Amino acid sequence: MKLLTFNPFRTIGIPHVEFVKPTHMFQQIELIKEADVLLFPEHWQVNSLVYGLHKPIFPSIQTIHLGHNKIEMTRALQMIVPEHVPYTEIVSNTPEHQQMILDTFSFPFVAKEVKNSRGQGVFLIRNRAEFKAYADRNDSLYIQMYIPTHQDLRVCVVGREIVTAYWRVAEGNFLHNVAQGGTISLDHIPAKALDLVLQTAEKLQIDHAGFDLIFDGDTPYFLEFNVLFGNQGIIQQGISVEQKIYQYICNEYVRPPFPTTPSPTVPFRPVSA
Known part of the structure; x- marks a missing residue:
């Protein structure tokens, strides 16, 4: 091949x-x-x-197209799992829409730039001055309900399986990304979140992404997914994403010389789940 x-x-x-x-x-x-x-x-x-x-x-064309900006990504998630997306408004940046945002959301709320990753371009808006500063820099307004938490869950999908999942913990900080100083924990990964990610990735035909979720009580909510996700947390666990990619491509595009019985995909399940 x-x-x-x-x-x-x-x-x-x-x-x-x-x-x-x-x-x-x-x-x-x-x-x-x-x-x-x-x-x-x-x-x-x-x-x-x-x-x-x-x-x-x-990655698949669906992965690249949907992962290219947060607007397309969020709208796709809202279409198939609306109950697992924080309340979000995505509108053009006009005076009328700015006022609508201020009338709809109470402070603090989350504002995002359309194309960014690694925790950059995500802001916790605490007052009108911070909102104006965000609006002055962006053509579109991406505004999301703020769910207070000290950690989020990164779930990495390659092909049709989860290769790893881990918490990114940042006590006292708004951003939990490892690139922003978050630490990694493998304790008590909830199986319901892994099942949700697998089902969502399958529906959207996403085959290479790091999904970020937070919990409000027992309910998981998608924040976003990153196609070119960071690998620091994966390397620490001794996992080779490249080998997972190669295995998936071989299974997907190389026909065996004789009929075989397909092996079922075994979802990632940490010991502590």
Whole structure:
């Protein structure tokens, strides 16, 4: 099987992979045509590769399209699991909509920038001045109900399975991301959250993402998912995401030479769940 990657840092350890810089896509079109699967194309490449050359890609086109910005992501989640999305308003930035937000939400509430990750572009808005500063910088208003918590749950999906899940804990801080100083805990991972993530990923055909959830009582709520999720928490557990990717691609795109009995996917279940 011939594999070609546009992101070598995400495919270190995967055998038999050739690398093409995304900006060299049209110069290397014959090499791309010869590949069986294309790995980690950038968003701007996807339509040309899938609709133009009809090439299989990983992550899936659904993963890349929905994961490209928080608006499309949130609307998809609202469509299939609305009871697991915090109350959210996404509107154009007009004086009328700004007033509507102030009339609808009580302080504090959460405001997000459309394209950002690693905890950047997410703000806890405590007053009108902070809201005005956010509105002055953004064309769209993404406003979400604030659910107080000291931790969130990162659930990493590759293919059709969960490869790991862990709490990101930040006592006294609004952001829990490891990149923002959060610490990792594997204690008491709730099975109901893992089941919810698997079901949601299957419905949306998401095959490579780190889902972030918080709990309000016993109810899990999706915050977002990141296609190019951080791997610090995964490395600490000795897990190779690259090997999981390779196994999934082999199972998905390589036909066995003779009929076999498919092995059931075993969801990730920590000992303490």
